[in-house]
Amino acid sequence: MNFCSNCGQPVTTLTPPGDDRSRFYCESCGMVHYQNPRLVVGSIPEAEDKILLCRRAIEPCYGMWTLPAGYLENGETVAAGAKRETFEEARARVEILAPYALYNICHVNQIYLMFRARLKDDRYRAGSESLEVKLFSENDIPWDEIAFRVINATLLQFFTDRRAGRFPFYTGNISKPNPDPP
């Protein structure tokens, strides 16, 4: 943030009185500009024992497989957001079953909330952000080609819970990856 979105003057940073962290602040109009994490919502679309994955048509991770997910929009419930993203990316109609897993991805200021969902029919196809969409059984999941660690973690947790026959609400963290050795 360089300029005040209210009055257009340059912003500075300061810790407001009574606050304990640095914020963007406009000396001209006095507005404090808070910045907060964004919520990403998505689904694990199930059809019998298979899971629908999307192969990404956009960067980052072009060509890699992912679950349908994206930023929650203003005015939208988390379940409606997960349903919308599933339709946008996989043109798939799902029944949202239950919130299933929340992942904190603190180093990128994102919170992922993934829902279990059931595919309503087989009229799925690639949306504009996908190259293809495909049902995978657990044994066929392309583990080496999964786009994001949070999706990898979600799928691993899902299959573990499915074997146990129960899906308690799960919370996990995706930490900043360690650097590669020099």
Next chain:
Amino acid sequence: MNFCSNCGQPVTTLTPPGDDRSRFYCESCGMVHYQNPRLVVGSIPEAEDKILLCRRAIEPCYGMWTLPAGYLENGETVAAGAKRETFEEARARVEILAPYALYNICHVNQIYLMFRARLKDDRYRAGSESLEVKLFSENDIPWDEIAFRVINATLLQFFTDRRAGRFPFYTGNISKPNPDPP
């Protein structure tokens, strides 16, 4: 939003190509400014059969009772945020037990995530945003003086589940209230 936070020029609104909703857009530098819901995290601090409530020292709802809760900060897990808010508002140290209830409050673009928590000791006192903090048993909850409908809903759900002896993860909606009759 009136001005571009990147370059300081006035923003306009448009629906970007491939998008389906109107966004703030800067014709000068080309930046699209997405706006997304904010996540509020908080706790239900338990001590034996009692719940810790805070009486608000700030508007809105000055003087009304609430559970400790506030906006999730960048770089913070949802549980850490709930713990921080509980300390800030009630100077209370809690052990976060589990995520318990998520409420969509779409008309104000907020998602509330409330945790069950256990008070670690009795060294609680009013933080700067509270007039007083106090333990209430279910029968003593000041139902007519609860600050927000989402807090009312959380408390009702909590006591219902406690009577049933189980706390499944709950999702609910707080709709825009109907106008009062003329």
